[in-house]
Amino acid sequence: MSDAVEKTLASYNEGQxxxxxxxxxxxxxxxxxxDIFDKAFGFTRADEALAAGMHPYFKxxxxxxxxxVVVNGQExxxxxxxxxxxxxxxxxxKTAARAALDNxxxxxxxxxxxTGTLTLHEExxxxxxxxxxxxxxxxxxxxYLGSLSVLSALTGRQDILYFDRENHSCLYDGARLSFGSxxxxxxxxxxDLERLLAKDVxxxxxxxxxxxxxxxxxxxxxxxxxxxxxxxxxxxxxxxxDAHASGVLGKNGRGTAEHxxxxxxIDLIIGTFSKxxxxxxxxxxxxxxxxxxxxxxxxPFIFTAALPAMQIAAALKALExxxxxxxxxxxxxxxxxxxRSGINHLGFDTLGSETPIIPVLIGPDDLTMTxxxxxxxxxxxxxxxxxxxxxVGQSIIRTSVNANHTAEQLExxxxxxxxxxxxxxxxx
Ligand SMILES: Cc1ncc(COP(=O)(O)O)c(C=O)c1O
Numbered sequence: 001m002s003d004a005v006e007k008t009l010a011s012y013n014e015g016q017x018x019x020x021x022x023x024x025x026x027x028x029x030x031x032x033x034x035d036i037f038d039k040a041f042g043f044t045r046a047d048e049a050l051a052a053g054m055h056p057y058f059k060x061x062x063x064x065x066x067x068x069v070v071v072n073g074q075e076x077x078x079x080x081x082x083x084x085x086x087x088x089x090x091x092x093x094k095t096a097a098r099a100a101l102d103n104x105x106x107x108x109x110x111x112x113x114x115t116g117t118l119t120l121h122e123e124x125x126x127x128x129x130x131x132x133x134x135x136x137x138x139x140x141x142x143x144y145l146g147s148l149s150v151l152s153a154l155t156g157r158q159d160i161l162y163f164d165r166e167n168h169s170c171l172y173d174g175a176r177l178s179f180g181s182x183x184x185x186x187x188x189x190x191x192d193l194e195r196l197l198a199k200d201v202x203x204x205x206x207x208x209x210x211x212x213x214x215x216x217x218x219x220x221x222x223x224x225x226x227x228x229x230x231x232x233x234x235x236x237x238x239x240x241x242d243a244h245a246s247g248v249l250g251k252n253g254r255g256t257a258e259h260x261x262x263x264x265x266i267d268l269i270i271g272t273f274s275k276x277x278x279x280x281x282x283x284x285x286x287x288x289x290x291x292x293x294x295x296x297x298x299x300p301f302i303f304t305a306a307l308p309a310m311q312i313a314a315a316l317k318a319l320e321x322x323x324x325x326x327x328x329x330x331x332x333x334x335x336x337x338x339x340r341s342g343i344n345h346l347g348f349d350t351l352g353s354e355t356p357i358i359p360v361l362i363g364p365d366d367l368t369m370t371x372x373x374x375x376x377x378x379x380x381x382x383x384x385x386x387x388x389x390x391x392v393g394q395s396i397i398r399t400s401v402n403a404n405h406t407a408e409q410l411e412x413x414x415x416x417x418x419x420x421x422x423x424x425x426x427x428x
Contacts, residue, residue, distance in 0.1 A: 081402065212241045237267045
């Protein structure tokens, strides 16, 4: 060990003992035009919230079994995760992931483009394309990177993207990474979408309507039948981000397009493995030529390391289970029905959600935070969603139901909501 490293470690250890770290970056540098770190040094809100016990985010989970977790040594019921089919604890997925780990090791350490393509990637891509009835599929190291890849690779300078305002941030970031134009229509408001499409008639470039299939905060389902009609009328392509719909909607779990019997009409399905697939990573499925273009042009695909084997193997096993065990989806919807009817019966407003994502409207931000804290004290692990994630004045507790919630756990959630809702006058 060099002297410098030894000295640094010694001073760090001393700092740890005395409760202060001497490795802290100096607070101020003499700078003529300001310090780029100023914004960070001035950011105290999160620390203040933490000190007041009112920081609902980044809570470390020590263990998880089905719908319950251990946090700070306490067992809690969790609602709000995206493990819709409850497969993250499934022994078959764990076994498949272990086998892939043994065969391929812990990382691809390279881009798909160069040394990182495994036979497993190709197997998953072929299986996905078949499942979703598309010409081809491509996997990404995250759903987020999939959206960046699809939108940045496809949208050229003259092209126009039409976005539902409630679209997920990864789609917005994909649009920002592209050179095209973005038009936002009011949430699920097809008259507004048509107004925008009509305004652009005669302009050069291609058009694509981009929407979440199931919206991640409201749990609403996109009006695909209406979107398909407008796409035909104005010559636009359609891309659906089915992150919260894969494995959940449709008789065979193929998502929003299957739910509406419109699979042939949707050009691109963007998805993630981080929800029903109980893994991590993302994908796009669509016409072979389009997927091939993305594969060769998308920078967020090419300039990052490939999805590791364990994650692909877990997603592959999840896909197999999704296809062969419809009872899991039936269990999920039975649980959704139990929780949604219970929470509506108590008098809460769930914003018309039709899916396993069930927002509970609280309204003002302060009240929502207080509500969250009281739920926490009742042994419920959940998270509030505040603006800009939701409209101003419409803050929610975002709940979601999974197939592996037991009836007792759902009852425990409902009792906690009843106690806290009455205490703060949200319900009577
Ligand atoms: C609608 C939607 N799309 C995409 C993503 C990104 O998925 P990933 O977690 O795989 O990056 C999410 C994740 O929360 C999402 O909700």
